[in-house]
Amino acid sequence: MKTESNVITGGANMARRSFLRYAGASAATVAVLGAASCKKDRAVGGGTDVGSGDIGILNLAYALEQLEAAFYIQVVATPYSGMSSVELSYFTDIRDHEVIHRDFFKTALGTSAIKSLTPDFSSITFGDRKAVLTAAKTFEDLGVRAYNSVGYLIQDVNYLLVAGKIVSVEARHAATISNLLSSGSFVADDQVDANGLNKTISVAEVLSAANSYLSTKITANSF
Amino acid sequence: MNLFEIVDQIEKIDPEIHERLNPRRAAIKNITSFGSKVALAAMPFALGSLFKKAYGAAPANVVEVLNFALTLEYLEAEYYNQGTAKNVIPAANASYIAYITRDENNHVKFLQTVIAQLGGTAISKPAIDLSGGNGSGTGPYASALTDYATFLTVAQAFEDTGVRAYKGQAGALKGNQTVLTAALSIHAVEARHAAAIRQLRHDLGATTVKPWIVSSAGKGNDTGVAGVDGNYAGEENTTHLGINLAGAGAIGTVSASFDEPLSYDQVVALLVGTFLVKK
Secondary structure, three states, X not given: OOOOOOOOOOOOOOOHHHHHHHHHOOHHHHOHHHHOOOOOOOEEOOEEEOOOHHHHHHHHHHHHHHHHHHHHHHHHHOOOOOOOHHHHHHHXXXXXXXXXXXXXXXXXXXXXOOOOOOEOOOOOOOOOHHHHHHHHHHHHHHHHHHHHHHHHHOOOHHHHHXXXXXXXXXXXXXXXXXHHHOOOOOOOOXXXXXXXXXXXXXXXXXHHHHHOOEOOOEEOOOO | OOHHHHHHHHHHHOOOHHHHHHHHHHHHHOHHHHHHHOOOOHHHXXXXXXXXXXXXXXXXXXXXXXXXXXXXHHHHHHHHHHHHHOOOOOHXXXXXXXXXXXXXXXXXXXXXXXXXXXXOOOOOOOOEOOXXXXXXXXXXXXXXXXXXXXXXXXXXXXXXXXXXXXXXHHHHHOOOHHHHHHHHHHHHHHHHHHHHHHHHHHHOOOOOOOOOOOOEOOEOOOOOOHHHHHHHOOOOOOEEOOXXXXXXOOHHHHHHOOOOOOOHHHHHHHHEOOOEOOO
C-alpha cells in the first residue's frame, strides 16, 4: 500500500491541543528563542529554509522529527501483514517518541518554527515488512548522524544538551529497528566506523535524504 | 565550591585577572545562570576552559573530559572482555556481545590516541572490581560473570550509564568540531549497545524491558534492580528547556523520549569505591 496523504499533522494518541495546553504553561520561558531569528520560511528556490544559528539547527531537527513522526503514524495506522505484537509495541513507542519530539521542537521554537511539512512517502510500500523496516532504519540512522554532525554548531549549551537527550533515543530506535531488519546489525559497519564511532553526515546529505521524502522541500542555506 | 571565591583568590595572586579575562567578563558575570543549566560536574571543566582561554594555554579541559571517558571505556571493555573469557555468554547471543566487546576496546584505543594527539597523557587502566565490591571481588554483582541474566542486567546499567556520562560532558566540549563530534559519535554507539542489550534481556524473558528507558513517576530506574537506582536517577524528568511535557502522554513514554545526563560527580559517586577501586 502506498500513501501520499498528509499525516504529519495527525496527532497519534496525543492531540496537539492538549499537548500545547500542557506545554504552553511554561512556554513563556523559551519565548526568547523567537527573538533570535526573524527569518523563517524563507522561500529560497522554492524550499523552506531552516534559518541560521541555533534556530536553524533546531529547525533542521524539527524537520527531521516531523518526517519521522509522520512516517511512524502511518506505519502504526496501516500495519504490514504479519506485524508481531513486539514489533507493533516498538513502532507504537517510537511513534509516540517522535510525535513528542516534533511537538517539543514546535513549542520550543515558537514563532521561529518552520511550517508543518508535507511528506511524500510514495516510495514506501507500507504493507511490506522489509520495506517499512528499511525505511525506518533510513530515518533513524539519518537522525542519529544528523544530530551528531551538527552538534558542534550549537552555541547554547542548553540546546546542545537537548540535542544530546534526543540523539541517544534516536540511536536506541536505530539499533532496535536495525536488529528487527537483520539480527545483530545494530552496530554494523554501514553506520559504525573502525574506531567504534557512529558515522557522520554533511548537512547537504541530510537535506538530500530528507527531501526525498518531502513534498515541501527544505533548505539550509546558512550551513 | 564557590566560584566567586576562586575568582577573588586569583585576583589576590594575579591583580590583572580582570584585564586578562576582560573579553570574557560577561561570561563570568553570567556564571550563576549558566551553572543552573549546565550539569554541575561540567563546571570545573567549563571554568578551566575559561581560564585556559584567558591565559592562552592548551585546552587541558578537553583532555580531562577525554580521560574521564577513557576511564568508563576501560571499565566497559574489561567487563565484556572478562565476560567473554569466563564463557558466561551463550552461543545464541555471542555475536551481539562480540560486537559490543569490539566497540568498547576500540573506544579505549581511540581515546588513548586522541588524547596523545592533543598533547595530553592518557590515564592508565584503573584497578577494576567487576563485582562492584571495591576490590573485594565479593560485591553485589559477583555473579555477573557466571550468571548470564545478571551479566546482561549489569551490562545494561553500564551502557545506560555510559550514555548518560557522555551526555553530561557534551557542554564542556561545545563548539569543538573534532572532539565533540567524536564524543557524540561514541555516545550514540553506547546508546545502540544499550538498546541491543535491552532487546536481549527482553528476548530472554524480561518482557517488560524496552530498548529505551521507561521510567515511572519519581523513579528513573527501569531495570528491576534497586542497586542501580542511582545510575538512573533523574531519567524520569519530563521538563526540557523549561517546557514540561508531563501532559503529553504516559510518564514512561514521555520520559523515554529523552535520555538524561549524569554529571561527572554523579558518575564518580556511582563508580568509585564500587567498580573502580578506591585506593
